[in-house]
Amino acid sequence: MRRDTLGLEKVESESRRCGIDAKSYNLLGPLWLYAQSFTKRASRSYVAGAELANAVQVCQRLAQQGTATTVGYWNADSDTYRFVADAYLNALTVLASEKLNTYLSIKAPALGLTRGLVTEVAAQAQQADLGLHFDSLEPEAADETFTLIAEAARECKQIGCTLPGRWQRSLRDIDLAVELGLRVRVVKGQWADPLQPEMDLRTGFLNVIDCLAGRARHVAVATHDPSLAREALQRLRAAGTSCELELLFGLPQKAVLRAVKDLAVPVRVYVPYGEAWLPYRLSQVRKNPRILWWVLRDALLAG
Ligand SMILES: Cc1cc2nc3c(=O)[nH]c(=O)nc-3n(C[C@H](O)[C@H](O)[C@H](O)COP(=O)(O)OP(=O)(O)OC[C@H]3O[C@@H](n4cnc5c(N)ncnc54)[C@H](O)[C@@H]3O)c2cc1C
Secondary structure, three states: OOOOOOOHHHHHHHHHHOOOOHHHHHHHHHHHHHHHHHHHHHHHHHOOOOOHHHHHHHHHHHHHOOOEEEEEEEOOOOOOHHHHHHHHHHHHHHHHHHOOOEEEEEOHHHHOOOHHHHHHHHHHHHHHOOEEEEOOOOHHHHHHHHHHHHHHHHHOOOEEEEEEOOOOOHHHHHHHHHHHOOEEEEEOOOOOOOOOOOOOHHHHHHHHHHHHOOOOOEEEEOOOOHHHHHHHHHHHHHOOOOEEEEEEOOOOOHHHHHHHHHHOOOEEEEEEEEOOOOOOOHHHOOOOOHHHHHHHHHHHHOO
16 A cells, blocks of 8 residues: 655645644644654554555454444545545455455545546445445535435445534435435534534534434444433434444543443444544644543554
8 A cells, every 4th residue: 555755845734634733733843743753653543554454354353243344444645536446446345355244434535526436436335235434524525525425325225424413514414314315424523513613512413313313224323422322322222213333443442332331232343544643633632631641642552
């Protein structure tokens, strides 16, 4: 797999990848390169490895414990759209041959939001009899992503979408998800909604769950927040909606698994490979000082 090399002209985009926003980047100044390598090292805890084989190994291990998975190639900024499409196509071929309870997670912006590439990947997913799930990225890409999701649903029967609870638009996107019979993953969301940046993450999450309950084909509750996961799964169960808990590889799982143990819901783990990202924002340190501890711990554990 091609690896990204750091050039100074790419420092800003790399800083975003590491969870450092433009303001913090300016403040970091000369400490930038050190901070960059530190956070890059820390982010390694959140991918199975650089290669698909690393992700497959993790999936096989989880399958032995009765845990389902989803696999996602996390691209480098330097990857071309064609390169990313080929990585997705290869992952579908390999995952189909492994006979795992898994599906492929993809990022439409990494394919340049290109119709031809998305339908090519969707057609291959259909041929491989595997699900294809669209991750949610920056809000600016959401309109085009949902147009592509509708196109993909014409090619492949098992399509999924991600709905961030903090976005106003998610309550409208639910209608399309229900109409197309999509599998839905509900997340708090890493990107704020420009229309309501202060939206309470838990309230937004449960609003989306309530709108899906009794209507959606299947809902994955994707959070490590123990009380939120429990409440969401209980509401879906009460409405008779098929549901599961979905967790992210590398994030702590014990507390959330303990909180939902008696509900006996299926559990799935998202296993990324490729370019590592931190699943938290360093710019949030003031609001959540525990992030400093997380980045230190992750960098030390990354080996
Ligand atoms: C399977 C899955 C798929 C996702 N897909 C998307 C997507 O497509 N688009 C998107 O925008 N977002 C996605 N997310 C990310 C999600 O939006 C949140 O940013 C992320 O999951 C953190 O939110 P949380 O719900 O787990 O709650 P949080 O409140 O952030 O965390 C829950 C608990 O875990 C603890 N915790 C969290 N992170 C750490 C850490 N690194 N180390 C130690 N403790 C920690 C917290 O302290 C808290 O107690 C996904 C998340 C998951 C689990």
